[in-house]
Amino acid sequence: MGCDVQAVQKVAREAASAAGKILLEGYTREIKISYKGDIDLVTEVDWASEKEIIRHIRQSFPDHSILGEEGGIVSGPGNGRWIIDPLDGTTNYTHHFPFFAISIGFESEGEVLYGLVYDPLRDQVFEAQKEGGATLNRVPLSVSKTTSLSKSLLVTGFSSSKPDDPERDNLPFFNRLSRRVQGIRRTGSAALDLCYVGMGAVDGFWEIGLAPWDTAAGGLIVREAGGRTSDRINARHELTSSMIVASNGHIHEEIITVLGEISD
16 A cells, blocks of 8 residues: 555654653643533643644654644645544543543555554553554454353443534443443543453443544554454444444444444
């Protein structure tokens, strides 16, 4: 596809490391917080982290496009596009709830080729290359071996963007699935949730209303760790899909079946 993924990886690692230092520094002090919606937060650290990531990308790939959560779309003439969330889990971050991450995905010609999710508190770097496997701190990852929904642990999230939108109401799905599984967790970071599926810490994940920067890197990590991603009806998950379902693959059909019991 005319893209040096190794060069992309090098830049992503450097950008994530630099942005992670910004997140850690801000975590220890009082920061400026503003609102994108009634409960949807953004902080000065989100902006500083995104600016630092973009600076690294622009230095090495000035012709690439960038889609960032805070800055929107920065167009470029090249066929590469970076999809970044400079602070996934902003609400957690502002409350000092220790689950947040940086997510950097790279796509070319409509395919996500590389993804990185960095948890700076735990110094965990999750990565994946298309057809190249997934790793945690460069050690190969693999999804869980759980084969039954009734023996599974799931994770999910609830949208802070347009929370009153009935199409983003996750409670009916949560209520139905909670009766079929051993437990459901909610960390507040979709990027980390997907990584936890990839590393086998949880068996499946679903969420409604996520943006491309929430799922680009994490979705690839799940797939390259041996898992599956789809939309609600088990079709290919696109970055613009209204729902993502991710699993170890073994329980995927069962999750889809239960989700299908809820009418629109």
